[in-house]
Amino acid sequence: MKIVAFFGSKGGTGKSTLAHLLAYGAALHGQPALVVHTDDREPEIHDSRPYHYFDGRDPKRLYAVLERAKTGGEGLCVIDGGGNRPGLDRILAKACDLILIPCGIGGQDAPMALRDLERLPGAWIIVNRFPLSPGHRRRPKAEDYIAQLPRKRILCRLGESAAVDRFTEPDTRPWTAPPTRVNNAARALYRKVRDKLAQSSPSPDPHPGSG
Template sequence: MAKTIILIGRKGGSGKTTLAHAIGHGLGSLHTPISALVVTTEADSEVPKQGSRRYLSVDDRSGASLQAVLEKAFDHEKLVVIIDGAARRPGADAAAADLADLILIPFTASRQDVGLALMDLERFPQAYAVPNRWPTHPGTKERAARLLNAIPHDRRMPLVPAIPKLADICDHELYPQLVSEFAAPCRTLAVEALTRMNLSVQDFMDS
């Protein structure tokens, strides 16, 4: 059975789409690549063309094919399905979360994002919050640290810093130029996601 990761959240702009594709790219960039399928459900999100991508990308912005995609994918044991959840379709998020092996809630360093992340963590007790595009500048680190401390330590992933050009991961023309540039941070994120599911690369290797 395939493993499933869903990125959810009530607010747009927290980085669900970018991180979903980053995890997919990271899995496909491992020294022993893991097959990954990113399913986009957010109506306003860009669905990249396949081209030379190191992972597969599926368009379900209409909400019509997610169940069929999941049923078909579940037959593949060596596959990770990553669902880019929709901020304005909380019902769909909840249904997909019931099937997920890992639920991630991205949030940025704003009081509003932190408040919404805390509400989502309460809704999904098994979820982890992901501090995304986290400030590293000395002038903002102290304020960001106070916001971060509002999220229980055991309910959050390691910080994801602002990765240069990562926002272009869905751009069909720029992706081939940047594929190696952000492979390392994406691999780090992908390995952390595997770890949270109590998995390693060896679990996806042929025995």
């Protein structure tokens, strides 16, 4: 499996939501996927979804699951990072194939994402809750705001969607598919990540055994 992490020192930027959205997107593409909870808070119960959920709060269990994921065939293992713990993020980053930093569109979001990017060079920013529709009244201000971010380090922009809260709520009923626009956002996020992973992986030797 490839290991992808959502990190960032600011709380509430969408780390957990996007970790689930990405794993769900992988599942919609027929890929095995796992979200690893690393937050200090109690994990939610997510037991009826098309991807797995793992409590990785204990470092020993966390490293064991990452080790298994690395050698475990196809699919995505997505780490849901907790806010404001740069030390642990730096250690975990070494195990990751891709690091993503969600960034909102106001207040201290961009300055904090920039600081995270300095700490985690090679990470990519996902602009979250961006008014995607070109005619949206908040769009010009949002464009100005994200101009503070290095354009080349932005992986993609995701829109605001009320229906995403359910990803980080416990499953009190069996899982049912979210609205189409959420499924589409999950698929699009997965494809962005998959393509970025493909670019950053070393290309396989076209002539194995010939050297």
